[in-house]
Amino acid sequence: MLLKQNLFTGSETNKKVSSMNYYSYRLMIRENADNHILKCRRLYHKYVDDMYVKIETERLTFIRLNQTKLRSEEYIHLRDAINTDGNAQNVGRMTILPATYIGSPRHMHEYAQDAMSYVRHYGTADLFITFTCNPQWIEIKQELLPGKSSIDRHDITARVFRQKLKSLMNFIVKHNVFGETRCWMYSVEWQKRGLPHAHILIWLVEKIRPNEVDAVISAEIPNVQVDPGLHEVVIKNMIHGPCGTLNQNSPCMMDGKCSKRYPRTLISETITGNDGYPLYRRRSTADNGKSTIVKLNQQDIEIDNRWIVPYSPILSKTFKAHINVESCHSVKSIKYICKYVSKGSDMAVIEIGAENSNDEVTQYQMGRYVSSNEAVWRIFSFPIHERHPSVVHLAVHLENGQRVYSTAQNAVQRAAQPPSTILTSFFETCQNDDFAQTLLYSEMPKYYTWNQSSRRFIRRKQGKPVPGYTDVYSTDAIGRIYSVHPSNDECFYLRLLLVNVRGPTSFQQLRTVDGELCGSYREACQRLQLLENDAHWDQTLNDAVISSHTHQIRTLFSIIISTCFPSNPIDLWMKYKDYMCDDILYQIRNRMGNPNIQISEEIYNEALISIEDMCLIMSNKLLIQLGLTAPNRPMHDAFNQELHRERLYDLNALKE
Incomplete structure (x- = not known):
């Protein structure tokens, strides 16, 4: 009006x-x-x-x-700083975006690692499901005012999709439409046009066998006479494109080809492809396959099974939406899928200058893209990720190396009395609990809960009783020990011991083998035979000394210790150090004019310096960080001065 x-x-x-x-x-x-x-x-x-x-x-x-007020620092660094000058003003890190912030890169990385924890315990997932919101759902349309569409009410779209997603998960998990479910997880994302969709991973107790795939997943047009309802849903929601030669302007087209690899090849039986994904049955019209007519640019086009997105008939017919269902039992595909499920929302394409390289908050903000549908979802506080069972993160740190949260006022007190961590509490529990002494570190969450207020492990009071122990119950909770890069060698070997040693009571006890305290965690791993044999690196260097130049042998040795992390690099150095010094000895003999000069510690030191320079270029690590003895740089300078002085002598005068 x-x-x-x-x-x-x-x-x-x-x-x-x-x-x-x-x-x-x-x-x-x-x-x-x-x-x-x-x-x-x-x-x-x-x-x-x-x-x-x-x-x-x-x-x-x-x-x-709050980066400066609530600072995160390793306890040993905090203690050293306080003991050195009593100054707490320079203790802290760069501006970080913690994993507790939902949607941050660290948060998404943790969910990807948690998904791989499921794979480690239960094997590869059985089903990978993509569930997309349908704006034509009757539940959405009946709530709209006359003349309005779903794009005008993102709040209704978000609420309906949330309820549909819960209903879908109950349909799969509680009603067991595919069989009993062992564990599951999903992440919600948003398309470019704004509609939400969920990526779902399902682990089943009874794995789907290759001959059962066709009973669960279909990639064919249904028979309209047999099931007209399913035929209508598939025609409306499960046809890709058409693209390619039929429509070069399709959004999936990249460099003249479909990025989703449509149209697919017609095949009479389901087989496993080279990339780990099944090639679903797509029969041709001559082999009893079906076809249909769709409109594209006001023209009627005949579509066959090559254009059908794989779907589950029971899910499509129940929820009347685009629900892509894939079998992902292959080891080749599961790592990609776990990362894909937890990749996070789309980010804008940006360029970060040097001034923002240490500010993770600014980097995240500058690349953040927020659609209206995601904004409503986040305002409603709907979950972006859900999973079952829970995954408990277990920290790994060296002795006096735990992370401490401090302020400038309590830094001295924190340095004197560091708080307990999950790892130190595990040691204390093993000291006082006989059952805990039978467990690995990663098995603790299955039988114990972590009390954040008291900072200690408490036995679970619900679950399945453990035979032979009173008041001990087990659950499906999974413990995941944080990963440590091999370049952080001592912490890496500490984690290796925690994975293999049951019921340790202290850091010292972990380093004790056959009643003898080892000097390092690496030595303890070697004595427990937890490290690989260096025979293959020994053979590699042995082959190299036969046919390679000396500088090539040094380069190969630098690559091995920088990137391959051998168990005992000192032994390799001691065995092949003479071969790595031949050219240095030859040059010195020529400079000095004395062919009788023999190899010495100074020459070995020159070779170590050359190796360390290459390691710094490759991995930015010193030899002392890679398990070798550090070279003597002052000796190198003095040695060069001595060579220079010797070259100033008049050889003819000396001969006379």
């Missing part, structure tokens, strides 16, 4: 309307109405986006402003 009133306001408008015919008049009303709706829609989207962006900005600002 307001729009109609505006059209007839003013003499100019009256004259314009009076000169129109009926068709032009209706067309003008429609154009003005469409522009008005489009303007209101843009204002609505901008309002929703701005609301959540302000919420997220406040959260990120809190993290940035």
Whole structure:
């Protein structure tokens, strides 16, 4: 009514309307109405986006402003700083975005690692499901006002999709439509056009056998006479494109080819492809396959099974949406899928200058892309990730190397009395609990809960009773020990001991083998035969000394100790050090004019310096960090000066 009133306001408008015919008049009303709706829609989207962006900005600002007040530092570094000069002002790290912030890169990486923990315990997942919101759902349309569409009410879309997703998970997990479910996880993301979709991984107790895939997943057009309801859902939601030669402007086209590899090859039976994914049965029309007619650019096009996205008939017919179902039992595909499920939302393409290289909060903000649908979802506090069973993260740190949260006021007290960590509490539990002494570190969450307030492990009070022990119950909880890069050698070997040694009571006890305290965790791993034999690296160097130049042998040795992490690099050095010094000895003999000079510690030191220089280029690590003796740089300078002095002598005068 307001729009109609505006059209007839003013003499100019009256004259314009009076000169129109009926068709032009209706067309003008429609154009003005469409522009008005489009303007209101843009204002609505901008309002929703701005609301959540302000919420997220406040959260990120809190993290940035509290970097100096709530500092994270390894305990041993904090203690050393306090003991050195008593100054707590320079203790801390760069501006970090912690894993506790939902959607941060660290948060997504942790979920990917948790998914791989499921793979480690239960093997590869059975089903990979992508569930996409359907804006034509009756639950959405019946809540809209006349003339409105789902794009005008993202709150309704978010609420309905949330309920549909819960219903889908209950349908799979509780009603066991594919069989009993062992564990599951999903992540919610948003498409470019704004509609939410969920990536779901399902682990079943009874694995889907290759001859059972066709009973669960189909990639064919259903028979319209047998099941007209399923045929309608598949035709509306499960046809890809068409793209390629039929439609070069399709969004999936990249460099003239479909990025989703459609159209697929017609095949009479389901087989396993080279990439680990099954090649589903797609029969041709000559082999009893079906086809249908779809409209593309006002033209009728015949579509066969080559264009059908794999689906589950029971899920598609129940939820009437785009539900892509894939079998992902292959080891080749599971790592990619676990990362894909937890890759996070789309980010804008940006370039970070050097001034922001250490500010993770700024990097995250500059690349952040927020759609209206995601904004509503986050405002409602709907979960982005859910899973079962729970995964408990277990910290790994060296003795006096635990992470401490401190302020400038309590830094001295924290350094004197560091708080207990999950690892130190594990040691204490093993000292006082006989059952804990039978467990590995990663098995603790299955039988114990971590009490954050008291910072200690407590036996579970619910679950399955453990035979032979009173008041001990087990659950499905999984413990995941944080990964450590091999370049952080001592912490890496500590983690290796925690994975293999049951019931340790202290850091010293972990380094004790056959009643003898080892000097390092690496030595303890060697004596327990937990490290690989260096025979293959020994053979590699042995082959090299036969046919390679000396500098090539040094380069190969540098590559081995920098990137391959041999168990005992000192033994390799002692065995082949003479071969790595031949060219240095030859050069010195030529400079000195004395062919009788023999190899010495100074020459070995020159070779070590050359090797360390190459290791710094390759891995930015010193030899002392790679398990070798550090070279003597002052000896190198003195040796060069001695060579220079010897070369200043008049050899003819000395001979006379």
